[in-house]
Every structure is written in C-alpha cells, then in structure tokens.
Amino acid sequence: MKSGKQRRIELKAKKQSRKEKLSAKQLTLRESQKLPPSKLAVLQDGVIVDTTTLAPLNSYSVPDFVQRQYYIDRPFTCADCNSQEIWTAAQQKWWYEEAKGSLLLL
Template identity: 45%
Template sequence: MKSGKQRRVELIAERQAKEVKRAVKQDSTSNLEFAAPVNYEALAPNNSYSGSDFMRCGYYTDLPFRCVDCGTDETWTARQQKWWFEVAKGHIFSTARRCRNCRRKERERSNESRRVHLEGLERRRQKTSEAQ
C-alpha cells in the first residue's frame, strides 16, 4: 500500500520525465545524450534548492570524470546520478571519483581494514578479560 506522498512523488517524477523528454526533443542543438529529471523530494535532506548544478537546472545529465585512482576517463550517467542522490541518498555535493573497478577495490580495501580493526579490538577485549 503506497502512501499518498509516495504516489505524489511518483506523479511529479513522471511529469518531469515527460517535460524533459519534450525539452530535449525540441532543442535539436542540445548535446544531452540522456537526461533524468531531479525528484527534489527524494534527495537527502538539505537546506538548499540551488545547491548543485543538477538542482539548479532540474535534471541530471551525463557527466564525464576521470578516476582519481587509475586515471580512466569515465562517464557518470544521468541514470546513475539519479540513483545515487535519490535512492542511495548521496550528499548533494558529492560526485563520482572512481571508476567501477577502483570503487570495488576501494570497498574491498576498506572492508578489510575494518575487519582487521575489529579483530584487534576483539583481541584486546579478550586480553583484558583474561587479566581480570
């Protein structure tokens, strides 16, 4: 059962999608490959409606970026941005920094260091309780 608010959010998203499609079609000089409308209500809580570029123009567009780790040129697609900001609730000023491969490596690295850290804590805890 969907709440009225969820339904309203969906309706707004549908309307925005139509508007963007129309705008892109009309503007034949547009270099937009793909644009996804911003659903402001789904964004992470913030105090600004003009904070970042996508918020000012009302839709996400494909953004080229260079991976900070391996230097590969990548595209952060409009679709990925919509997911990141509206589903994952990413910070509105956050941006893509790593390619898919490096993101995976970075995740494995931080999982590993968390595991090592937790094991260290556990060992210390056991030592403390033995000493008592």
C-alpha cells in the same frame, strides 16, 4: 553542356533547399528553448530530478542539477586508475535519490 538558364534554375533550387533546411533547424531550436525543463531533458537524453527524494543539504547553494531540473551525463577521471569515465544520468539519479548520497561531491 547546360545552358546558363538551366544552371541558374539548378542553383536556385539548391539555394531554396538549403534555406528550408536552415529554417527547420532554427524552428526546432526555438521550440526547444520554449520547452519546460522536463521536456528539454527528454530531448537531451537527461533524467528528471525528483527533489522530494533528495537528502537534505543544509547549504546555501543549490546543486546545478536541481536548478536545471534534470541530470545529464558528466565526464570524470577515476581517482584510483586515472581513466576517463562517464557518470551517466541514471547513475546520478540512483546515487542522489535512492542511495541518498551526499550532494557535497559536486
């Protein structure tokens, strides 16, 4: 059996370690908020948008991925079989930038 003093020392050490973990998480969050969008995309498994290769839109609105400056994985439901799928960032980059797909699908 431990004395009260030993138990207080253990509790104080646990509290200190939790505090250090929390402060480390807060620091990484703050650092990620200060990052430019291109660096943030790398952290979030996104793919950077090259706006020079996009097809002209002729619209007043700008797609969300252009504002964000990177593609992210998007879930969708297949129109034919109603299955849940993921449209990956790499597939989006190919569709919009290489195949010159329509931006109106959003």
